[in-house]
Amino acid sequence: MTPEAAAARKAGVELRELQEISDFDRVFHLYDDIWHPDPLNAPVSVEMMRALSHAGNYVAGAFDGDDLVGASVAFLSTPIGESLHSHVTGAVKKGAGYALKLHQRAWALARGLTTVTWTFDPLVRRNAYFNLAKLGARPEEYLREFYGPMADEVNAGDESDRVLAVWRLTSPQALTAASGRPYQPDVPESACRGLIAVEGRPVARVAAERVVLVELPEDIEAVRRADPGAAKAWRLAVRDVLGGMMDEGATVTGFARGGYVVERL
Template identity: 85%
Template sequence: MRPEAAAAGKAGVELRELHEIPEFEQAFRLFDDIWHPEPLNAPVSVEMMRALSHAGNYVAGAYDGEELVGASVGFLAAPVGEVLHSHVTGAVRKGAGHALKLHQRAWALARGLDRVTWTFDPLVRRNAHFNLAKLGARPEAYLREFYGVMADEVNAGDESDRLLAVWRLTSPEAVTAASGRPYQPGRAAEAEPGLLAEYGKPVARVAGGRVVLVELPEDIEAVRRADPGAARAWRLAVREVLGGMMDEGATVTGFARGGYVVERQ
C-alpha cells in the first residue's frame, strides 16, 4: 500500500485535491479555526486557493465524510521543475496532517519534483519532531523575522523566526520516514548539550564538540501565555545558538532527545 493511502486509512480520512469554491471556503474556515488570524491576515484567501488550483498548484484536503479535517496549500517554486513550496498545512484530526504531507510527497514525485520546502517556527517542539522525524525533512536555513509581525492567536507577541525545511523526497531520511519508521539521526546519543531547558528557562552551554544538542521547551505556546519574558528568552537563545551554528555552516541532522541534533563540519 502506498504510504499516503496507509496514513489516510490510519487517520480515517479521504485525501483529495480541491477544485471548487465551496471546498476552498471549507479550507478557509478550517485555517481560521486553527490560527484565529486578524481578518486581513488570513494564511490564504479563497480567491488565492482558486487561482493556485486552477494554475496547477497543490491544494488538497483530508475529509471525514463531508467534514474537512485537514488542508494543505502549496505552489511551484524555483528552481523551475524541481520544487514545491508548501505554504500552509493545518489539521484538526490526529494523523490527518501526516497523511496530507505524504499525499503532497506523492503529488510532487508524480510531477517530477524532487523536493518540497516550507517554513516552521524553530521553537515548536512537536512541529520540529513531525518535520524531521516523522517526515525526514531537514532544516537548511535559519530565517530571522521571516514574516515580520504576525497577527494571529498562535504567533501574536512573538518574533517570526523560521527554519526553512527542505524535504528531499527520495533521500534515505524521507524514504525511511515514509515507510512508517520515524527517522533518527545516527549520532544523537553523542550530542553535547549546547542549549538546555532548566526549570523552564533556556540555559546556553559552551559546546565545543562536533555534535551538539539544541533543546526546546516542551510547549512554547503555553510558555508564551504564562510567561512572555521566558518565551522571548527562548526565542533569543535558539536564534543565537541554533541560528549561529547554522550561519557558521553546521548542519541539522535530525531531532531527538527533545532538541535539534546539529553537526559541525
C-alpha cells in the first residue's frame, strides 16, 4: 500500500483531484469555515481554483463519505519542471491534512517534480511540528511581513512573518516521515536553548553553541486572544532569534523539545 493510501485509510477519507465548479465551491466554503477571512481576502477563489485545475495544477479534496473534510490547492513553481508551490491546505478531520499532503507528494513525484514548497507562520507550534516532523520538510528562508496585514480571525492583529518550507520529496527526512514515523533530528547534549518561555513570555539568550533550540509558545493563537502584548513579544523574539540565525546561514534541521533545532555551519 502506498503511503498516501495508508494515510487515507487510517484517517477514514477518500482522496481525489477536483475538477467541477461545485467541488471548488465546497472548498471555498470549507476554507471560510476554517479561517473566517475577510470576504474580500479569501485564501483562493472558486474561479482561481477552476483556472488552476484546468491549467494542470493541483486541486484536491479529502472526503468522509459525501462530506468534504479537507482540501489542498497548489501550483507549478520555479525551478520549472522541478517544484510545486502548495498555496493552501486545510482540514477539519484528524489525519485528513496529512493524507492530503502525501497525496500531493505522490502527485508531484508522478510528474517528475522533486520539491514542494509552502509558507507557514513560524510561531504556530503544531504547524511547525507537522511540517518538520510529520512531513520531513525544512524551513529554508525567513520572510518578514510576507503577506502584509491579514484580516482573517486567526491572524488579525499580528504581523505576517512566514518561513518558506521546502519539502525535498525523496530526502531521508521525507522518506522517514512518509513511512509514518515522524522525523526527529539528533539533538546533542551541548545544544543551547537560545529562546525560552519564562512565565509565558519569551526570553532570548546569547547562544554561541553550534546547535541552538528556539522554543515556541504552546498555543500562540490562545496567547493572541489572552495577551496581545505577549504575542507581539513572541513575534519579535522569534523574528530576531530564528530569523537572525537563518539570515546568517544557519540551518533548521528539525523540530524537537517544543522548538526548532537550528545548526550553525
